[in-house]
Amino acid sequence: MFKKIFRFLFILIVKLVLYPYTFFFQNVRFKYNKNKLPKGNFVLIGNHQSNWDGVWANLMFPFRFIHFIVNDELFRNKFGRVLLGSILQQIKRGVSINDISGVRKLIEVKKEGKNIGIYPEGDIAYWNTNLSITTAIAKLLKGLKLPIVFVRIEGARIRSPRWANMPYRARPTYSLNRVMDIDELGQLDVESLYEIIKKEIAYDDNKWQIENKVKVIGFNRAENLERGLYVCPNCKSFETLHSKKHTLGCEKCGYTVEHNRLFQFVSNKNDVIYDNVNDWEVFQTQELYSSIDSNIEKVILEAKNIWMTHTSERLPFSYKKKVKGNIYLYKNRLIFDDLNQKFEFRFSETYQEALNFKQTLEMRLKGEVYRFEKKVPWSAYMWVRAIRYLKENDDI
Numbered sequence: 001m002f003k004k005i006f007r008f009l010f011i012l013i014v015k016l017v018l019y020p021y022t023f024f025f026q027n028v029r030f031k032y033n034k035n036k037l038p039k040g041n042f043v044l045i046g047n048h049q050s051n052w053d054g055v056w057a058n059l060m061f062p063f064r065f066i067h068f069i070v071n072d073e074l075f076r077n078k079f080g081r082v083l084l085g086s087i088l089q090q091i092k093r094g095v096s097i098n099d100i101s102g103v104r105k106l107i108e109v110k111k112e113g114k115n116i117g118i119y120p121e122g123d124i125a126y127w128n129t130n131l132s133i134t135t136a137i138a139k140l141l142k143g144l145k146l147p148i149v150f151v152r153i154e155g156a157r158i159r160s161p162r163w164a165n166m167p168y169r170a171r172p173t174y175s176l177n178r179v180m181d182i183d184e185l186g187q188l189d190v191e192s193l194y195e196i197i198k199k200e201i202a203y204d205d206n207k208w209q210i211e212n213k214v215k216v217i218g219f220n221r222a223e224n225l226e227r228g229l230y231v232c233p234n235c236k237s238f239e240t241l242h243s244k245k246h247t248l249g250c251e252k253c254g255y256t257v258e259h260n261r262l263f264q265f266v267s268n269k270n271d272v273i274y275d276n277v278n279d280w281e282v283f284q285t286q287e288l289y290s291s292i293d294s295n296i297e298k299v300i301l302e303a304k305n306i307w308m309t310h311t312s313e314r315l316p317f318s319y320k321k322k323v324k325g326n327i328y329l330y331k332n333r334l335i336f337d338d339l340n341q342k343f344e345f346r347f348s349e350t351y352q353e354a355l356n357f358k359q360t361l362e363m364r365l366k367g368e369v370y371r372f373e374k375k376v377p378w379s380a381y382m383w384v385r386a387i388r389y390l391k392e393n394d395d396i
Contacts, residue, residue, distance in 0.1 A: 007087055011065055019059050026052070026159070026167075030060045031175040037061060038147040038179065041115050045141070045148055047130060047201040048119035049156035049172075054090075056174050057117060057151060067109050068117035069093050069102060073356070076316040091116075103140075110144055120197060126162045126228055126355065126381055127281050128205035138194035141185070148185065150178040150200040157205040158216060158263055163227040163358065168218030206263075206278045215261040222248045222259040225277075227359050230379040231284035233273040238291070239379065288382065289389055296396055301329040301386055303378060308336050308343070310370040317371070327372055329383065331390055334363070336372070345370070347394070353387045355380055363387075 022028045044057060044066055054068040069091045074080045084090045091109060094102040109116055118140075121131040141148060152175050159170035178200055185193070225248050226241040234255035242251050248265075249256035257265040257272055265275045274280040292300050307322045325338030336343040345363055352364040361372040361380040372380070390396075 007089075010087060015059060015062060018055065019062070022056065022059055026172070027169055028056055028059075028172045028174065031173060033176055035176045035179050037064060037149060038181065040147070041110065041113050042147040042149050042179075043141060043144055044115065044117040044151060045137075045197060045201065046117075046119060046151040047153060047203050048121045048124050049153050049203075049205070050124065050160050052160075053119065053153060053156070054117060056153070056172070060151070060174050060176070064115055066115045066117040067091055068119075069106070072313070089114075093122075106140075106144070110146060116144070116146070120201065123354065124162060125157075127277050128157045128209075129278065130202055133198065133201075135190055135194045137197060138190045141193060141197075142188075142190060145182065145185070147182055148180040149176065150180070150197075151176055152201060152203055154203055154205060154208045155212070155214060158209055158214060162355075163224050165224060165358070166218065168216040168221070170216045171212070171214045204278070206276045209263055210276075213262060216263060217261075219245070221246045221261070221263070224358070224377050225259065227377050227379055228381050229277065229280055229284065230382040231287045233280060233283055236287055238287075239382075243377075285385065288385060292386060292389060293396065296331050299328050299330065300390075301383060303327050303374065303383075305374060306336070307373045307375075308338075308370060309373075310368055313364065313367050313369055317369075327383075329386060329390075331396070332394065334387065347387065347391045353384055353391075355384045 046053065046057065054066070054070070057068075058064075058066055067089055070084065070093060072093050074084055074090075075092050085092070089109075091102055091105045094100060106116060118137070120133040120137040123131060125131045154173050154175070155170055156172040158168070159172050160167040180196075188196070222243045223245060225243045226239075229241055229248070230239050231237070232240055232250040232253060232255055235250060235253035237250070237252045240250050240252040241248060243249075246258050246260070247256060248259060255271075255273075257267050260266050263276075265272050265280075274283060304326045305324065306327050307324055309317060309322045311317050323338050325336050328335045328337070332347055334345040334347075336345070345365065350363050350365040352362075354362045356362040356371065359374065359378055359380045361383050363370045363372075372383075374380075
């Protein structure tokens with residue numbers, strides 16, 4: 001009983017403190033669109049744009065508390081386990097493809113009459129659109145048999161881009177767009193529900209920004225863009241872009257653009273090739289895939305002065321045990337060479353590759369997590385895209 005009272009008071013105080021901070025300093029706005037939450041427990045489904053999404057969703061509904069599925073990274077230390085696990089009772093995602101503990105916890109939370117929050121994308125997109133989702137989310141929701149609350153957040157990627165060190169002041173908007181009751185859920189098959197989920201969480205923050213013309217407030221709007229933009233659109237060379245304050249330029253050909261307060265690229269020379277990151281991303285993805293195809297029997301990518309560290313999937317990282325070396329990407333493996341020893345990561349044995357934090361390449365295999373980092377800006381994002389392309393096309 002004491003734990004329940006303490007937890008209730010803790011959440012109440014946190015909400016009272018965070019709401020004015022969210023409204024006045026983060027400039028977040030909530031839209032309910034005349035929709036009301038179900039009286040009983042429900043599942044909240046939404047798109048994923050920032051690390052604050054779960055907090056904002058709970059502030060949007062002040063008299064309800066939502067238990068979200070969260071990354072196992074947040075449970076790696078004692079503080080995270082106590083705060084997120086014991087006090088806030090969030091649901092830890094399974095640490096491996098065979099770990100179903102997260103699903104078991106979901107069922108337990110449902111039986112206790114509590115609300116569940118799921119972001120089907122599972123991660124935050126690097127740019128301003130959705131990550132792909134599978135029909136597994138529709139199967140899960142059919143199995144839970146709870147009303148579904150659909151929310152969509154827009155403008156959060158403008159506020160806190162994945163490549164930037166610090167957030168900007170923008171205008172994130174959280175909208176309650178639809179509530180699906182049990183009867184409607186029961187009438188839908190998995191494929192129909194899957195299509196509804198995709199439609200309800202679909203967004204394009206660049207399009208939203210063009211329509212709403214929100215002027216961001218903040219310094220160094222282009223700084224570190226080379227973490228995500230890795231091909232010059234003018235000379236098509238890789239990793240020659242360099243940022244400084246509001247300017248992004250190519251060190252090889254001199255092509256230069258400014259990143260303005262509307263988060264669009266402009267130039268006094270009127271030579272802008274792509275005025276937004278979405279179009280630039282389409283171009284550079286095509287260039288990356290073409291480069292991989294033409295160098296498939298050679299070293300596809302290489303990066304020097306990389307720090308490698310690793311740990312078990314269930315243990316915290318010890319960043320004191322770093323090893324410095326170079327990494328090389330081949331068609332079926334990644335090699336880390338510290339000049340004394342070579343570590344080989346075959347794609348047939350790795351079951352996850354991901355971008356962690358701002359510029360950390362993470363790979364998982366055999367119950368171990370390996371991370372590759374660099375002190376100066378580099379595009380770990382490009383490496384993730386390249387590895388996934390090779391794994392998806394392992395017959396090339």
